[in-house]
Amino acid sequence: MPNMLDDSSIDWAIEFISRHSDGDLFPRILEIEAISENKNDFITEIQKESPTPVIGACRRFIVQKDELSYRQATQLYPQDSIILTALIYQYGHGIEKRRQNKRFVYSYRFNPDMDVGLYSSERNYEKFWNNALKKANKGCVLYCDIADFYNQIYHHSLENQLAESDFPNQAIKWIIKLLNSTTANVSRGIPVGPHATHILAEAAMIPIDNSLIDKGIKFMRYADDILVFCKNPHHAKVTLAEIASTLDKQQRLMLQRHKTRIMNPVEFKNVYDGILENRTQFEDVDEIYEIIDKYSDGDPYATIGYLEMDDEDRESITEEIIERIIDEYLEEQSIDYSSLKWFYRRLSQIGHPGAMNV
Numbered sequence: 001m002p003n004m005l006d007d008s009s010i011d012w013a014i015e016f017i018s019r020h021s022d023g024d025l026f027p028r029i030l031e032i033e034a035i036s037e038n039k040n041d042f043i044t045e046i047q048k049e050s051p052t053p054v055i056g057a058c059r060r061f062i063v064q065k066d067e068l069s070y071r072q073a074t075q076l077y078p079q080d081s082i083i084l085t086a087l088i089y090q091y092g093h094g095i096e097k098r099r100q101n102k103r104f105v106y107s108y109r110f111n112p113d114m115d116v117g118l119y120s121s122e123r124n125y126e127k128f129w130n131n132a133l134k135k136a137n138k139g140c141v142l143y144c145d146i147a148d149f150y151n152q153i154y155h156h157s158l159e160n161q162l163a164e165s166d167f168p169n170q171a172i173k174w175i176i177k178l179l180n181s182t183t184a185n186v187s188r189g190i191p192v193g194p195h196a197t198h199i200l201a202e203a204a205m206i207p208i209d210n211s212l213i214d215k216g217i218k219f220m221r222y223a224d225d226i227l228v229f230c231k232n233p234h235h236a237k238v239t240l241a242e243i244a245s246t247l248d249k250q251q252r253l254m255l256q257r258h259k260t261r262i263m264n265p266v267e268f269k270n271v272y273d274g275i276l277e278n279r280t281q282f283e284d285v286d287e288i289y290e291i292i293d294k295y296s297d298g299d300p301y302a303t304i305g306y307l308e309m310d311d312e313d314r315e316s317i318t319e320e321i322i323e324r325i326i327d328e329y330l331e332e333q334s335i336d337y338s339s340l341k342w343f344y345r346r347l348s349q350i351g352h353p354g355a356m357n358v
Helices: 007-020 031-037 039-048 078-096 124-135 155-164 169-182 197-214 233-251 265-276 283-296 311-315 319-331 337-349
Strands: 059-064 070-075 110-113 117-119 140-145 219-222 225-230 261-263
Touching (some): 007 117, 039 078, 078 117, 078 169, 078 197, 117 197, 124 219, 124 265, 155 169, 155 197, 197 219, 197 233, 225 233, 233 261, 261 265
Antiparallel strands (some): 059 070, 110 117, 140 261
16 A cells, blocks of 8 residues: 555554544444554555555444434444544644634544544533633524534545545545445445544535635534524524525535524523533432543543543443433433433443443
């Protein structure tokens, strides 16, 4: 694989996946342990392959988002996961340097660190909402949510952005081939789950972010959530039309009708409280969140190795405690599926398998 990957990048990717797993939604891949123990041989074999190695079969599952909606989650073939991570590690800075200022775009700022992950350890999710609350003290807030964002990204648009970000042609071809393999050769959609695909989604948003700035729209964005602070409802409606038009022209993206709305400061404060104040019914849940926050710096999207936690903290999140909490949620007369989903999401940050049996 000449000129595509350095041995050191593959080595880093193996170590990274061994420590942090390959994504947000699945248990650790057992094969990674075997690869780690024989990584020199593995790297040699990878480098012997053609410039575009054969793509393996991925796992695809339908995962429940809430009581009535689902999304598709993907786990890549182990070798593909390592190659993709290595490519992003080696060339991802080319994407990052082209992105809009951190005052506008908060999500997944590329800064690979073996201890922290592929993205910045700053509490960007919390910063996003806290800064938004400070700005939402007058006028109104336009809250836009892109519908089914990851599944709607055009491969051709992403291909162009990777080229603009100085990815080698061989690397671009391999990444697009990988994406096609996960979408049954449909030319849109990137996998939900792998750590490395977040920066691909951010790359696809670069021309959209640039267009909004060129139109004078001072927005804030975290992944598929876009906030704009407007003078009045009329200004918000005009801005909404500009955003909808930009999304359509750039990538044929659409906004979620039931999530996109215009709010006054009081209404936005209620949204803020519902997102950042972990709404829990049970004391044990708050204690678990405090432990996770201690290691994640309060970022609900950061990933932490379960075995890297202190023994005392691990003992506070036993399988028995988790199963009891879930049972208590399910025994409620009116089940709060939103809070229960959030509980599972927070457990996935530390790779804890305790909720799987339930």
